[in-house]
Structure formats: structure tokens, C-alpha cells
Amino acid sequence: MKQFLALIKKEFAHVLRDRKTLLILFGMPVVQILIFGFALTNEVKNAKVLVVDQANDIASRQIIDKLEASRYFEIEEKSNNVHEVESTFKQGQVKLAVVFPLNFHHDLLHQNSAQLQVIADASDPNTAATLTNYVNSIVQDYTTDLNRSEVMPYQVTTQVRMLYNPQLKGAHNFVPGVMALVLMLVCVMMTAVSIVKEKETRTMEILLASPFKPILVIVAKTVPYLLLSLINLVSILLLSVFVLDLPVNGSVLLLFAESTLFIITCLTIGIFISVKTSSQQVAMLISLMGMLLPTILFSGFMFPIENMPLPLQIISNAIPAKWFYIIAKAIMIKGLGFSAIWRETLILAGITLVLLMVSLKSFKIRLS
């Protein structure tokens, strides 16, 4: 036990005395959350719109007012000239153009239908689709208002409810994702370097010549990073609650317990890499290429797994971040309890155990 405490104390000294790394460790999650929260969002807000109002009548103005009132659009300029549309798009100033033809109101009243042209910059297909949908629903709204007094004979109306995230906020999606990413980065990379560093600086030689137990060394290496990661977790959650207005709907305690499990999984991955490699660079590369990339690709946080070809879907099962992402989303957003996520928890625990066993088995008690 004394030996174990001495080992932990030593590891803490290594971590805490490396100020630069420490700064990165604590700074990274904050910066990432802020970047993802404010810069890299795929929500469409205040998209610039060009309105060509050739009609300039009551109907067109009412629709324009509705567009302007929505927080999705910002009417950039109004024009009467259809030919300006293309040049404005080419300058890249607007994402969308709405063109009202002449006699818009007149047609609507007398022919019972009027046409409204919506032109979108589809070089970004997602944004284009989202924006045209917004315009559609605003126009639909307007028509329903018009017909309020009259009873339509047959009509199906869709009642849409966005569960768990009614405002369609991006933060709901990325906070669990960034949590997975940051914990993965901190835990895997730092521990991956830790043992291999001792091999490289030869301190392993003297440690090996002492009566130590490999399991103690391995566990002691992970303790400081476990604590560090828990602090990071707290800062991520505080940021997401107070800065991004994303409350934790489920049990905070459960979230912490599951995160701790995920952190331990990542730590064992790091240890495994560290045991298997012989230089810090290789360990770093493997943890970056072998862990960070798959985490981004296969966790479901950036790209939906359901849309991937079957082989990739199967591969994604081996990525611990995928399971943690599911768990974190279930607790944070859906507010679900343990009964909903026990399967994912079990899988994470299983991966951890297997990795720990393999690492212990491959820990070399001699120099090679």
C-alpha cells in the first residue's frame, strides 16, 4: 500500500510539474466547448436573404414581415430587379433569394393561387434545404392564416414535436460529443505517453530493477489523469449549463458515474498503447490517429452511424466513444435512467476489462 501511495505521489509530481501540459489539459476542454458552442455550429441563424419584391402589395409585404420577424433570416437587401439575383449570389452575399412576381396579391385573390420563387445557394446542400424549409413553413403559416375564416373541406395537418430538443439546438448534440472527445484525448494521449516516457528516459530500467508490482505501476499512472479528467468533466458541464444553456436533464450522479467508467476505459486504452510502444512519438501518433480520428468518425457525433455502410457500422461498435456518446446523450438530453443504458455501460466495462488484462499480460518485466 505504501508503495502504491509513493507511486501515485510520484505520478502527481510528474503531472503537476509539467506546467505547459497542465495548461493544455485544463484549457483544451474550455476552448473546445466554446469553439463548438459558438463558432462551429450547423444551426442556421440570421441567414442573409435577398428579397425581390416586384409585386409590392399587401400580401408580399406581409410575407416579408413574417420572414423578417423570424430569427432564421435577415433581410439583406430589397430589390425590384430579378436580374440582380444571380450577381448577388455570385458575390456570395446571400444564401437565399425570395422573388415575388408582379400581381402577387391579385393572383392570390382571383386565381386562388399565387407563385413565389425561392432560390437557394445549394453549394452547401444542408443549409439550402434547411432555409427553403423555413421559408416553406412561413408561407404555409401565412396561407393558413388567410383561410382561418373559411373551412377547408379536406385537410391533413402535421403536428410536429421535436422531442428532447424542441429548439433544435446544436449544443444538445455536440456537448456529449465534445465530452467524449476531450476525455478521450486527455486520458488516452497522456497515459499513452506516461509509461513509454519511462522507457525512453531509462527510468524504467531502475524501476524494473526494483521489487515493484506491474499492476501497481499501471494503476498509479492512471490516478492523476482520472482526477484531472473529472475536473475537466465538471468544467465542461458547468460551461454547457451556464454558457450554452444546456441543462442536464437526467441524474448528474449517474452522468458522473458513467463518465468515470468511460474515463477509466480511455485510461486503459492509453496504458495499452504505452505498454505496446517504445517511443513517445509512436505512442502519441497512435493515440492521435488510432483514437482521435475513429472517435470523431465513429462516435456518431459528427456523422450519423446509421447512414454508414454496414462494415463501418460494425467497426463503430469497437469505439468506446460511441457507447459513451449514447450514454451521455441519454442522460443529459433525454433524462433517462440507468435502466435505459445498462447495455452500453456493460459494453464499456467489458472493453475496459479486456484491455486491462491484455495490458497487464503484455507489461514487460524485463528490458527487451
Place this chain on the structure above:
Amino acid sequence: MKAVTLNGLSKVYGKGKAIAVNKVSFEVSNGELFGLIGPDGAGKTSIFRMLTTLLLPDGGSASVIGLDVVKDHKKIRSRVGYMPGRFSLYPDLTVEENLTFFATIFNTRLAENYHLIKDIYIQLEPFKKRMAGKLSGGMKQKLALCCALIHKPAVLFLDEPTTGVDPVSRREFWEMLKQLKQQAITIVVSTPYMDEANLCDRIGLIQSGDLLTVDTPANIISAYPEQLYAVKADNMPALLKTLSAYDEVLSNNAFGEYAHVSFKDQAIEVNVVQSYLQQQGLSGIELRRTPATIEDCFIKRLSN
């Protein structure tokens, strides 16, 4: 029971291509200061690593305090002290922290064996709050020695402890080893410096993995067959050239500011040689008998 026994110990690196240690056998008695002398790449470190159970031998066997280096590696590790050739302590821990850490790892306390390291540690004490990585070379060696001694090992393995250390610190270091010998600790030390060989009780000369000889330094020196002469002249390169062309010369090696020369005829007159060298146009000639050194013996054995 001998402190250390090697029996045909061999180590081969890389699919049998590089033989680092070739069937080496020797014994070290309890309380002995044993030196393994040889140039870089002779196999000293490989032998040390096998004896400290860090490497598995590829042939032969070895035991330390009666324990087999393969089977009983755990027991050996808690009973021997090892100081690797390169500084291997934690540079980001202080002097004191390093010592306390290794004391704890070896299940002991600093106070328990303080008497063993006292003389060395006193010199380190003013710097005990300093990071080990920021110590001078000599201080690092002292700290490493303290860490290797902290658990009162039965056998102390020091792999090239004085390499890269200044001459004053080197002498101090050997003084410390002599004091440790008083504490009945068996010490096995390796060094590429031939002058340090005389400070050992017995030495083994090793070259390219082969053990050339094991004996006391005095015996090795007295076994040198020829009379040696130290020769000096104003123009040393010319002197060496002249000597190797001289048919009376048996061996001729540069040795600091002198050349060590032996002659085929053991009864050769000094004046004869001197006048020959003068005839060859050399000036400032100095020629006198000199006892052989370990290095002479080493070179002699290598040339055979």
C-alpha cells in the same frame, strides 16, 4: 556461497547475429570489489543487465546471492542495488523525493539505512530541494548511488558509474566505494577507464563479449612477460614511426606523452636504443624502464 556466479553466460542480440556476451564465467566473493574492465561495446552492460534480471540470458546461467537470475528474479530485485550507466532517476523529482520514492519502493525508510549513505548524502543535503535533473554530473552520480544503496543491498551493481564524470568526482566516487566495502557490501563495477582497475580487488578484462582474464590487478600486471620502457622524444609522431620500423621492437604503443615499448631482447642495453634513435634524427630522447599497467596488459592480450 559466492555473491555472484556466472556460468557460461551468453547474450545474443538480433537473430543470432550480434554476440554481445560469449560464454562468460567468473565468480565474485562476498564483500569483494570486483571490476569489469573493457572498452565500449565489450558486453559489460549486457552482463550487468542479466545479473540484475533485466535481461534474459540466451545461454548459460548466473546466480546472485545464490538465487537464479531467471527463476528468482523477484527475490533478486529486492536484494540487489543497481545503478545503470546513464542517469536514470526522475529529473522532475527533487533529490529528496527521488530518495524517498526508491526507499518506499524497496519497502524501507530513509532513516533505516541512513548510516550507509550518510557520507554521500551529506554532500547532497544542501541541494535536497533541487530537481534531480538540474544537478551536476557528479552530484547525479552520488544521488544515483544513494538510491541504489537505500535498501542496504547485498550486492551493488554499478554500470560505468564514472563515465562522463570529472576526475575529482571520479576519485571521490572510488573513495566512497572503498568505504562501502567496509560495510560488507559486495560491489560489482564496470568501467572503461583502465586506471580505475587498480582500485578493485579483482578485475575481469573483457573485449567483444569474451572474458580475457580474471585476477587481481597486481597478478595481471606481474604476469606481463616483457620489460617495458617508456620512451619520449621531441617529435612524438616521428618517434612512433621510427620505433615501429626498428626490428628490435616487439611492441610499441602510444601512452599519453610516452610510448610504451618492449624489445625482443630482454637484455637490450638502453644506450643502444638511445643511440639508434639519435641516428634516426630524433632529439630530446628520454628512455627509462617502467612497470606495466593494466592497459598494457589489456593491449597485450588483445594483440595475442
